[in-house]
Amino acid sequence: MKNFYKNKNVFITGHTGFKGGWLTEILHLWGANVCGYSLPAEGKDNFFNALNIGSKCEHITGDLRDYEALKTALLNAQPDIIFHLAAQPIVRTSYQIPVETFTVNTMGTANLLQALRSVNKRTEAVLITTDKVYKNLENGRAYQENDPLGGYDPYSASKASAEIVIQSFGLSFFNPAKFNEHKKSIVSVRAGNVIGGGDWAADRLLPDMMRAMHKGETVVLRNPAAVRPWQHVLEPLTGYLLAAKMQYENPLNVSNAYNFGPDPQDVLTVEQIAKAANIPYTVMKDENSPHEANLLQLDITRAKKELGFKPQLSATEAVAKTVEWYRTYYAESTGNSNDRTVKLTERQISEYFASCEAMPTL
Ligand SMILES: NC(=O)c1ccc[n+]([C@@H]2O[C@H](COP(=O)([O-])OP(=O)(O)OC[C@H]3O[C@@H](n4cnc5c(N)ncnc54)[C@H](O)[C@@H]3O)[C@@H](O)[C@H]2O)c1
Numbered sequence: 001m002k003n004f005y006k007n008k009n010v011f012i013t014g015h016t017g018f019k020g021g022w023l024t025e026i027l028h029l030w031g032a033n034v035c036g037y038s039l040p041a042e043g044k045d046n047f048f049n050a051l052n053i054g055s056k057c058e059h060i061t062g063d064l065r066d067y068e069a070l071k072t073a074l075l076n077a078q079p080d081i082i083f084h085l086a087a088q089p090i091v092r093t094s095y096q097i098p099v100e101t102f103t104v105n106t107m108g109t110a111n112l113l114q115a116l117r118s119v120n121k122r123t124e125a126v127l128i129t130t131d132k133v134y135k136n137l138e139n140g141r142a143y144q145e146n147d148p149l150g151g152y153d154p155y156s157a158s159k160a161s162a163e164i165v166i167q168s169f170g171l172s173f174f175n176p177a178k179f180n181e182h183k184k185s186i187v188s189v190r191a192g193n194v195i196g197g198g199d200w201a202a203d204r205l206l207p208d209m210m211r212a213m214h215k216g217e218t219v220v221l222r223n224p225a226a227v228r229p230w231q232h233v234l235e236p237l238t239g240y241l242l243a244a245k246m247q248y249e250n251p252l253n254v255s256n257a258y259n260f261g262p263d264p265q266d267v268l269t270v271e272q273i274a275k276a277a278n279i280p281y282t283v284m285k286d287e288n289s290p291h292e293a294n295l296l297q298l299d300i301t302r303a304k305k306e307l308g309f310k311p312q313l314s315a316t317e318a319v320a321k322t323v324e325w326y327r328t329y330y331a332e333s334t335g336n337s338n339d340r341t342v343k344l345t346e347r348q349i350s351e352y353f354a355s356c357e358a359m360p361t362l
Helices: 018-029 067-077 091-096 098-116 154-172 176-182 205-215 234-249 270-277 301-307 315-331 339-358
Strands: 009-013 033-038 058-061 081-084 123-128 184-190 219-221 257-259 281-283
Touching: 009 018, 009 067, 018 033, 018 234, 018 339, 033 067, 067 098, 081 098, 081 234, 091 098, 091 154, 098 123, 098 154, 098 184, 123 234, 154 184, 176 184, 184 234, 205 219, 205 270, 205 315, 219 270, 234 301, 234 339, 257 301, 270 281, 270 315, 315 339
Parallel strands: 009 033, 009 081, 033 058, 081 123, 123 184, 184 257, 219 281
Antiparallel strands: none
16 A cells, blocks of 8 residues: 555545544655645644644645635645545534534535546545444444435434435446546545544544543543444544555446444443543433434445455554553643654554555555
8 A cells, every 4th residue: 555655646635633634644654745625723732733744745724615725726736546534523513503514514525526527637536424324223233335324413414415425426427437538436435433642522532531531530421321333543544545545446346335444342332432441430411412323333344345454453452542642642742743742653553554464455
């Protein structure tokens, strides 16, 4: 993969965020030319500043809702590969700003795909949605890529709607039957409950726990029995990188969607994750809290078979790496890049990819 990405032009939306920051860091280490397009990084603490990501890519501040600016950035970047991660990604926030969530997540994806039509070269686009795009029946069955889409909360619905936009553009404008005319292929990728260093989003379990750890407080678990496919951020990113490479090389011979998640034994409850992190917690059920799914599991057979994807870290290892990252960061944090955090991040990346050597497709 390293050889494949070296010198490739890669356009990333959401590079100022948690997952997009890690992806930019990996691609920078591998010698890709990265152009990032996103809103500014938020808050005092963020991965973007901690790792000085702005110095490792062409950093463009822009809004997905600004079609002309997005198109100009895309045309200037002349991307071989696009990773679309920018979104309003928080379920609870989507109850507060539902229309904005739809505009950014659904129409933002449509804007990107429409702009892609103007790029006149071979380009592969990987569009990041979520495990929450499936109509969740909470019946204990792990979802497969062809299962019906749905969405109770506005975030899930906005991402399921983005999936329909992706399907439509895939058929209408990037149809494989006309590949020689448009030279594009697109794929949606679905993962969830990603953990790792450098995430400070509100209302996510690990960031809440790490903030509490830093302040010496006890974290409150709202939904301790909720089951989620927890995985370290390097796992889905590897899936996205694999999907892009495989599809770039075989545009007519791959699927239009992939799930990425842990093996079934690592689908744990919120409370099990808190125990693994060894952080003091209390349980407080809030009867007025908005609906969130209790059970969510993904079937990753297709990614294993077609891409050679294989999860490398157990949920406990993923939690340990996450806790190690925040402890290092907080030990000497000024909010800006510091040497120990950068070195630890690079070490976590190189150790992870060394452990992946058994994946033949890498
Ligand atoms: N972290 C998870 O557990 C998880 C799980 C499933 C899916 N996802 C998806 O992965 C992607 C990245 O998530 P994350 O956790 O890194 O989120 P994040 O909040 O850390 O980053 C979001 C990024 O999107 C950008 N963005 C938001 N609105 C924008 C707009 N209008 N125009 C341009 N840029 C905008 C932000 O600037 C930021 O760079 C999202 O699409 C999210 O839905 C994340």
